[in-house]
Amino acid sequence: MSLADVVRPYGDTTGDGRVQVSFTLPVPAVSAADRAVAEGAALQLAGKMGLSPAMVVHTKPVGPDFTFFIVYGRVSHLVDLSAVVVAPREFELLSPAEVNLRIRAALGRKLVVVGATVGTDAHTVGIDAILNVKGHAGEKGLEYYREIRVVNLGAQVPIGSLVERSAAERADAVLVSQVVTQRDAHLSNARELAAAFRAAPEFAAPRHWPLLVVGGPRFDPSAAEAASLGVDKIFGRGTTPGEVASYLAHALAPVPAPAAAGER
Structure with a gap:
């Protein structure tokens, strides 16, 4: 670790450690007396989070029993950039033309993608x-790719219906987006999705179940998280269509390994 790798949050001036956080507490703030207690509770929490000094810069009642706060303060923590671990992407980014060529060469037909939001x-x-x-x-979606046939089922699709339609379309990949994440609904839905496809008689041998890809802002895109949910791939916040298309080509239309000497 070098000094160049150590940074602190920036608020008003470089390295001043100033941060802003927001949260909701189950306390009322309708009356002036309630508001004083609520803001005291917010400052207590901020102190336990390491903000010192801290100030409440915004207080707003959320109904009669909850209050939303924005707190501004200073932290003393340092960030070591050299200790940050970023998982490398396991596939190369391809242009639409390269994706189309890979699919055509490997499959000899269009790659079928079924997409939906579930639950x-x-x-x-x-x-x-x-x-x-x-x-x-700035990137065109999968419908733009000549060698990809897209079936977009839209929103609030029951998982059972998604399985049936995927079987009917002979899907190579199923893409599911989850934005609603209260009580970790995105995680439970992903597990239910994987279990449903594995148990579906439509995908029994000799057919394999399709590639299962889930995405959304609250997912952890690590391989470990994908394995724990039973899906093949997770895409997180900021994913572009080109990344998804490149992954599909990598997973479903791989380039044949060159023959070793003497095998030709």
Whole structure:
């Protein structure tokens, strides 16, 4: 570790350690007396979080029994950049033309992708950003790729219906986006998704169950998390259509290994 690797939060001036946090406490703040107690509770929590000094800069009642706070303060903690571990991407990023070529050469047909949000999740922004031709972040979605056939089922799709439709479409990959995460619904839904596909008679031998890919802002994209949920791949916040397309080509349309000398 060198001094160049050590940083502190920046607020008003470089290295002043100033941070801003927000949270909700189950305390009322309707009356002036209630508000004073609520803000005292917020400052107590901020102190236990290591903010010193701290000040409450925003207080807003959320109904009669809850209060939302924004607290500004200083922390003494240092960040060691040399200790940050970033998992390397296990596949190369390909252009749309390269993805199409890989799929055509490896499969000899279009790669079928079925996408949806499941359970009670009505948010389609994430799945549409990946699948729709308009795409996201300057990249066109999977509908733009000539060698990918996209079936977008939309929002609030029951997992059983997703399994049935994936079987009917002979899906190579199933993409599920989860934005609603209260009580870790994204995790329980992912586990239920994996279990449903594994148990489905439609995907019994000799057919294999499709590649299961989940994504959303609250997922941990690590391989360990994917294994614990029973899915093949997790994409987190900021994922672009090109990343997903490149992964699908990597996983489902690999480049054949060159023949060793004497095997030709």
